[in-house]
Amino acid sequence: MSYLPEGTPVPSPGPDDAPFWDACDRQELRIQCCADCGTFRHPPIPVCAACRSTKSTWARTSGTGTVFSYTVAHHPTHPALHGAPPYNIAVIHLDGAGDVRLVSNVVDVPPDEMRIGMRVIVVWDAIGDGHFLPRFRREDGP
Ligand code: ZN
Numbered sequence: 204m205s206y207l208p209e210g211t212p213v214p215s216p217g218p219d220d221a222p223f224w225d226a227c228d229r230q231e232l233r234i235q236c237c238a239d240c241g242t243f244r245h246p247p248i249p250v251c252a253a254c255r256s257t258k259s260t261w262a263r264t265s266g267t268g269t270v271f272s273y274t275v276a277h278h279p280t281h282p283a284l285h286g287a288p289p290y291n292i293a294v295i296h297l298d299g300a301g302d303v304r305l306v307s308n309v310v311d312v313p314p315d316e317m318r319i320g321m322r323v324i325v326v327w328d329a330i331g332d333g334h335f336l337p338r339f340r341r342e343d344g345p
Contacts, residue, residue, distance in 0.1 A: 205328050206310045206338055207290065210283030213330055219247045222261050227335050230327045233261040234300045243301035264300050266325030267342060271296040271304050275314040289314045295323060295339055311340045 205211075216224040223245075226233035236243050237251035238258035250257055273293040279285045291314060295305045309323055323339035330336055 205330055205336075206308050208283050208285075208287055209331075211287075212281060212283075213334065214336075219249060223247055224334075226261060226263075227327075227337055228333055230335055232264045232266045232297075232325050232337050234264055234297065234303050236260050236262040236300075243303045245300075245303045245305060262300070265298050266337075268295040268297040268305075268323055268339070270294070270309065270317070270319055270321040270323060272319060273309070273317050275317065291317050293317070293323075293339065305337065307336075308338045309340065310338050 214224050223233060223235070234243050234245055235247040236259060237254060237256050238260050239256035240251060240254040242251055242253040243262070244252065251259070271294045273291050275289050275291050277288050279288060291309055291312065293307055293309050295307055297303050297305055309317065309321070310326060312321070322342035324342045325337050326340045327335040328338045
């Protein structure tokens with residue numbers, strides 16, 4: 204069962220981020236990495252901000268990370284989300300991907316138990332048609 208209700212908007216990949224979403228569909232969390240200087244970047248863009256190289260690779264990450272920040276939504280921001288709140292929206296600082304932070308959700312933590320610094324690991328949320336979204340659960344959870 205998906206963390207958010209059916210009908211919630213899903214990704215619409217473009218040429219820059221299609222490799223990220225294709226990896227997600229294989230349940231691999233891959234982050235774009237400059238092939239020349241090794242700087243990770245997300246969201247995906249065609250040019251490295253550090254060295255201006257247009258060469259990149261897609262590095263597979265461990266899927267672990269730390270809650271860098273979060274908020275709790277108390278009001279639906281889309282008609283499909285009616286009845287979903289409260290739910291968290293979390294910024295995850297990924298391990299092994301430089302300064303990359305991914306906006307996602309922590310699926311197994313009630314709003315009053317969310318904490319900055321919480322260790323998390325990716326879980327794959329099936330959203331239909333063979334597509335998956337990266338969400339996270341407590342690393343030390345069940
Ligand atoms: Zn670079």
